[in-house]
Amino acid sequence: MEIRWVEAFLAVAEELHFGRAAARLRMAQSPLSQTIRRLERELGTTLFDRSTRSVALTPAGHAFLPHAYRVFEELELGRQATRASDGVVYGTVSIGFSGALNHHTLSPLTRAVRQRFPGVTLALTGRVMTREGVEQVERGSLDIAFVGLPIDPSPVRTRLVASEPLGVVLPVDHPLAGEPDIDLADLADEGFVTTPEAGGSALQQAAMRACVHAGFRPRVVQEVTDAFLILTLVSAGVGIALMATSIAEITPTGAVFVPLRGESTCMHHGIAWLADNPSPVLSAVLDVAHEVLPSPG
Incomplete structure (x- = not known):
């Protein structure tokens, strides 16, 4: 079996469509x-x-497809490894994050990676909640996910x-908006405006706790996946929201962030990855993450 046969199959x-694939x-x-x-005879x-009108994968074609992709993934890993042996790090690392909740953690990592490894491309996907992020890392569609x-x-x-710790975001005209804590x-x-429970949101779980x-138990009036949109809805008077303390820095006009009184419930931010992922470029990015995002305490 030749690599070009597999490349033709994937196209x-x-x-x-054979015409588009040939082009x-x-x-x-x-x-x-x-x-x-030739590939079919080999297999x-x-x-x-x-048919004259359509082309479709057979059950055998569907079964072969992920293995064909893996052939080229392994070739790319091989290219990365040869470059790494010469001290050059290049390649792509895919990172999933939720959005506003990661503005203190995502930015330092991406800046440091770009400064240290200009040959590394970071493919960033937003609005990825914890459960979805873990599942995508398990499947290999993400290399790293920011999770709760x-x-x-x-x-x-x-x-x-x-x-x-969590605090509360209130509309600016809320009776308690001027209090030092609540x-x-x-x-x-x-x-309450929250992230969806069905999405496996760590923020939603922390707020519920x-x-x-x-x-x-909070009365939920709106569920949205985007933390920035939660802030916008609060400023519009749709409801209130429990959010991590760092949100205070980016609260929009029309809303205020107020700390909670008494024993705090914390939002714990982490990164997730597959330990058996052999990618040298992923290993390099994780090393940078350990430096710029050290574990607290």
């Missing part, structure tokens, strides 16, 4: 069809259902990078 599998590979359609037939099975800790049992490794129990009748500890 057809992604385009589901993408800069070859004529007839040699491409011959290449696919002893048909990879595509062909603790997480459910998982093969991923995690490390604490920051802890901060007893959370005084907000039991308020409507704080409210239950204060003697009530």
Whole structure:
């Protein structure tokens, strides 16, 4: 089996059209069809259902697809390893984060990586909540995810990078907006804007724990995945929100951040990655993370 056969298979599998796949590979359609037939003979099975109008993967084609991708992933890892042996780090690391909650942790990491390893590309994906981030790291679609800790049992490794108490974001015209601090129990009748429970949000779980500890279950009036949008909805008077203390620095006009009185519930920020990921560039980025985002305490 030749690498170019696998490359041809992936082009057809992604385009589901021999003409477009041939154009993408800069070859004529007839040699491409011959290449696919050679691969099918090598594997002893048909990879595509062909007709005059459509091309579709067969069950065997679907089964072969992830292994074909892995061939090229391994080639890329090999290229990275040879560069790393010469002291050069290059490649791509994909990072998932939730948004506003990571503005104290994501920025130092990305700045440090770009300064130290200009050949490294960081592919950033926002609005990734904890459960989704862990699942994507497990699947390999993310290399690193910023998550809330603790997480459910998982093969991923995690490390604490920051802890901060929760406070409350109120509309600027709220009767308690001018207080130096607030007893959370005084907000039991308020409507709360939160991240979705179904998304596995660590912020939502921490907020729920704080409210239950204060003697009530919050009445949720709106769920949104974007923490910036939560702040916007609070400033619009839709409800109030429990957020990490660092949000105070970026609270928009129309809203105020007020600390909570008494024993605090903390939001624990961490990073998650697969320990058996062999990528040298991931290892380099994790080393930088250990330097610029040391575990507190």
